[in-house]
Amino acid sequence: MELLNHDSFLQRLAALFESSKDHGSIWLTHKRLIHDGEDVAMAQADPADDTREYPCLVRVTDGGDAKFSTHVNSGELQKFHAAYGALLKASMGTLRKRDKKREKQRVEQAARRKKKMTDPVVVDGPKRGNGRKKRQRQLKAEAKQLESQRKAKEREAAGAKSASAS
The missing domain is CATH 1.10.287 (Helix Hairpins)
Incomplete structure (x- = not known):
């Protein structure tokens, strides 16, 4: 899986939406990024003491060759989601309505x-x-x-x- 910066991630996602306009599926996954061994810290007695910020991992795949992802830090989340949401709204207009x-x-x-x-x-x-x-x-x-x-x-x-x- 290829890790990209935000701009190239959004550009490739737009190209992937365009290529799968007629047929095909795209899977988008969002999850909190944790690294090995950090999951143990989740069991702390007082969660108020935990000041760590975890980045968000956004993955995209079409089930074939296209597999790429990006990390979004909490400070960049608003800006990223604004661009990401605009891209999704623009791309979802091509969906067919259910019969x-x-x-x-x-x-x-x-x-x-x-x-x-x-x-x-x-x-x-x-x-x-x-x-x-x-x-x-x-x-x-x-x-x-x-x-x-x-x-x-x-x-x-x-x-x-x-x-x-x-």
């Missing part, structure tokens, strides 16, 4: 499938003569429904078994 209509259709389809699986299939009509084909279709639908209910129970049992094993 809520398609999501709603998927939820409705799942509800219909679940209802179809739980509603009992009524088998009526004569075994022979007129209406026989209709009865056969109903019997086939009932068998299919019982099979789907059995598979759903097996999935639930497998899910419960794997959850209890974890």
Whole structure:
């Protein structure tokens, strides 16, 4: 991972946003930077005595070749976040809006499938003569429904078994 100063970090981040405009993802990570052995100091009895300032580590990756980061000291934080926020606002305008209509259709389809699986299939009509084909279709639908209910129970049992094993 390449460590950059603030200006070159923001320039490369802008270029990365531009290159992944059509497709791709970018992961941004912010965390407090600690060095080996300093984490033990966190267990002090009186935290008011601790006057150390920890820098913020900002990392960027696209999951491939681009991996770079920067350290931001607390005194530079306001200036950095102003430039960083402006860059994010400018880059987020290219995001696509979620297709809520398609999501709603998927939820409705799942509800219909679940209802179809739980509603009992009524088998009526004569075994022979007129209406026989209709009865056969109903019997086939009932068998299919019982099979789907059995598979759903097996999935639930497998899910419960794997959850209890974890």
